Every structure is written in structure tokens, then in C-alpha cells.
Amino acid sequence: MKNSIKVERAKKNITQAELAKLAKVSRQTINAMELGKYVPSTVLALRLAQIFEVEISEIFTLEDSDWD
């Protein structure tokens, strides 16, 4: 799954640490998601969408490999 957390974060002009605080997770988790190493839970994904004030599908997109 691809995500545009980094882009959204840049738009809002906030750091990983600030986003982590807003989303109530550790900075390592934000970093891992941006690097595509971790797929967040639905709850965390919804939290991020609310923080960025966008639809969840604008942040997360499925890839072909997600159907395997």
C-alpha cells in the first residue's frame, strides 16, 4: 500500500514528531509508515485523515501487490 503521508505533512508544514504527537503514536511509527515499512490500522489511518483534513483515500492507495 502506498501513502502520501510525507506529502500531506509537507503541505501542513509539520515534522514527524509533531505529527506523531497529533496522531498519538511514536515518531518511529510515522517514519516507518512514510518509508512504506508499516501499514497502519484503520483507526490510525482515519486519525491521519482527520489530522490532514482529507479523505482517507487521498492518503492511502492500494497497489497490485496488495491483492496477492
Place this chain on the structure above:
Amino acid sequence: MKLNFLFPNKFKRIGWFTLIPSAIIGLLILIYEYEPSFLDFNVPAIFVDELTFTANKKTFRMVTNNILNEILGVLIIISTFLVAFSKEKSEDEYISKIRFESLAWAVYFNYAILILTLLFIYDFAFLWVMVFNMFTVLLFFIVRFNWQISKLKKSASYEE
């Protein structure tokens, strides 16, 4: 409310402070077979298999036993649990994922080692393997989990 089977973060420290001394003392009494007589007690036993030629097997009896190794065994197990299953300072869903992956890894690793020792260690030496095997699954977990967490902290320490 999420049920995650974890203790609060502060118990991790208590766990380490109990685990290290009790593991050292436990090892020493194992090596030197130290059994102070003031810890000899009559204790209830579910199953007794006396090491005699008549090979008496009994159930639900009182037996005389030195309880030092029991005390240390329980201390070591409880403190290992506290170290292994206390929350990290910032326990979130990703940390939990790493935690449970590490736990699965530790179980696989522990039993792989157990199979190897079953096949290549015999007789009385195998008893030593069993003694250590009581604790190794959690020890392997602690090592693996903390290694993964420190790797994670290092990889996230620079931000672009």
C-alpha cells in the same frame, strides 16, 4: 478499550532489578548445589517419583524439599515476564506488531534449539537443557524485541 496483556512501563525497571540478581544467584546455586538447611520444608507435592530401587510413584503426598530453587525459579519467571511484557514508553500499534512478531520468532527459535538439543544432547546433560529451557523462550524474546526496537530507533533518528 483494548486488552493487550501488557504491564505499565514502570514494571520493566522493577523486572530488571529483580531478574539480574535472581538469575545470577540462581545460576550459582545450580552450579554449587547450595541448599541451606533453614529452607528445608515439608511441602505438598502432586506427584512424587522417589529415586529409589523400588521406584515408588505416589500422588498427593507431603515431601521434604529445599525450597531455595523454587523461590528463585518463580522470581526469575515473574521478573522475566515483567521485563518482556511491560509497555515501552511509547507503546503504539507498530511497537505491538514488532512485539508479537518477536514473540513468534522467539518461540520458533526456542523450539529449533530444543530439537537440536533433543537430538544431540543425552542423559544427565539433557536435564541441564531442560532447566535452561524453562526460561529461554522469554529470554530469546527479550533479546529479539529489544534489538528490533533499537534498530527502529536508529533508523528513525534522522529525518529528511
